[in-house]
Amino acid sequence: MTVLTLGLNHTTAAVDLRGRFAFAVDQLAPALKVLHTRLTGAPQLAAQPEVALLSTCNRTELYCALGGHWGGRASALQHTAVDWLANTGGVGHDELMRHTYVLEGGAAARHAFRVASGLDSMVLGEPQILGQMKQAVREADAAGTLGTTLHQLFQRSFAVAKEVRTSTEIGAHSISMAAAAVRLASQLFEDLGKTKILFVGAGEMIELTATHFAGRAPRSMAVANRTLERGEKLANHLGAQALRLADLPDRLHEFDIVVSCTASSLPIIGLGAVERALKARKRRPIFMVDLAVPRDIEPEVAQLDDVYLYTVDDLSALVQTASEKRLAAVTQAEAIIETGVQGFVHWLDQRSTVPLIQALNSQADAWRATEIARARKLIAKGEDIEAVLDTLSRGLTQKMLHGAMAELHSADTQQRPQVAASLARLFLRGDVSPLKKDPQS
Template identity: 55%
Template sequence: MALYTLGINHHSAPLSIREQVAFHAERVQQALADLRRCKPIHEAAILSTCNRTEVYLATDVPEVASQWLAEYHRLERRQIEPYLYTYPERVAVRHAFRVASGLDSMVLGEPQILGQMKEAVRAAEEAGTLGTTLHKLFQQSFAVAKEVRSTTAIGANIVSMAAAAVRLAGRIFERIGEQRILFIGAGEMVELCARHFAAQQPKQVVIANRTIERGLALANRFGGSAIRLEELGERLAQFDIVVSCTASPLPIIGLGMVERAIRLRRHRPVFMVDLAVPRDIEPEVGEMDDVFLYTVDDLAQVVESGLESRQAAVVDAEAIIAERVEGFLRWLATRATVPIIRSLRDAADRARRHELEHALKLLAKGEDPAQVVEQLSHRLTNKFLHAPTQALTQAGGENDGLPAAVASLFRLHADPRPGD
């Protein structure tokens, strides 16, 4: 059983592909159960974010995972195969460490991925698909990420997606403080965006959410108000800036809704940011003259600012990761010997119990205890040495490495008089 990582990310696939294989948080456990039940997978964890969908696996047949991924999302395998990567053991370990450390993120060094990986681990634990190998992999990934962030400047001068959105809005509107802003959703990304935009003191902040209570809780932190998602159609025209990031499997803002809003606004421009994967806003909306629509991929160019100052830190981080990968692979190699060690101990214990039972019978018959103990020690010695002695005798000179292996196992010194 080996370790593999299968996935699609912002390096290998455009948003239009990534959104087709995204997993919603509430369905991850069900997906893991389906993967474990339908395929010969021993351990599995799913990491699904705006920028990546990855399946971490302990299996002997990694090929089945790509087929399962396509089938689960009702796609043909050929539709996603050009964008898929499958990393074997060493590369998979290095990849996990780089992801946790923020080195593989669209925003180099961003810290959110660490929390997302921990959520993936929690879901796998609850689904019962996180075994010893993956548990060790992720715990080591978190330790490496902590070391990288505490000993390098990888997290310095980060331009987040939220900050990038504010920068772009500033290109459209001279003063954000005069604009009305609508945030759709109440998750971590929307909260982060709301914090950045609120710092510009906009005229109005409104949170639209499926549950009004959660929307109100977030809105109160920024002096705003909340509405239900069902009110979007009638309220959309009131807002100059719209930022959306929900877990909806389908777009919640369609072309027709935006067209009506633009007419009501008398063609005053609207700045829209869609941070969701799958997308919350239909792509056709971006083709309208009075709408400036940006997706997570569109923000990539903006977040690259400040990247140069962190490139030196990448070299240091990669060195740390390379060293930790070797350590993990050494641990993994020892795991491969666990079954044979267990079998060896079981065989020895069976021999011990058998000889102990024989000795107890002799004692029960009144045999001399000293002789019984002496006989027990001889019988045990003979049983333990029978297999290696027989192997050496049968090998003769055909296996030159066997004598050295036995000498190493039993910590023996060569007899200087082999013929005596």
């Protein structure tokens, strides 16, 4: 038994390609059910697979597990999963594989632990990814595709992430995406206190970014969201105005800064709307941040004069630091992760013997039931209790030793010393070494 991880992230694929494979939270469970059915129906696999799907603005990753001996089934699982993902994103299998990483066993666990700990994020140590992974686990559990192996992998990931955050300063030396957006805006506008800011969306990322901007006491803020009620809730929390998303094209010109992050599959701020806004603003500049994957703002907007548009990939350069403290924190975190990986790999190895242990216990129970049934019959016939117990114990020991003796007697001359040594280790468990004795003495 092992685990397999395949995915693409901000280091292997650009934002537009990642956008093709982005799943909203409410799409995760239905997508997992479809993939699970596809994997279950693959004749090469012949086992019940486990699958979970993690989708954020920086990555889309599939975590899979399959019991038994993998053999050639790992490649079959990978091929089936990649085909499904490629079809979902509307790209070819080979094209997707050029941007995809595939990890197995300990490497897959190490990756999961690094992701949960924020070491694989665009923003080193960012905490949002841990909540996103927990959401992914809940959705896989709801879809019925989360089995024992993946459950163990993710629970260990969360434990490792907690230890990393409490034992190191991994999150103390990073600049969040939200803070990076504020820093860029400050370079364009001399005084953010004189700006009007529009936030499009009402999710966690928008709330985080809005909180950072609110700290600069802007002139006014507004929240536009597809669901007005949710937008009003965030607006009230920020002391901002709530707008209907439908009103956005007519109100866009009012704002100096626009930050957008929604789950829309298509851009919601088009080139034409921004052109009209610029005209109404008499060419006063607009600072725009598109944190969505797929994009909320049409990429052509970046070509307009007086528009400063940044995506999540553009912001990544601003959140990288190389201080000695940061490097030391990473080294500490990697050591914690490596210990966690070794523990998970050991657990996986133990899991591979579970079927054998179950079979041994079942066989022992069957022998015990047979001997007890025989003993009860003898007692019912009035046989002496001591004699019945002696017969029962002899019957059990003979059954337990029968297979071992048969293996020893059937082994050829070359095999017999190895078989004998194994039996001595299993049954004698001590320093007794009967093989060293001369059998003729």
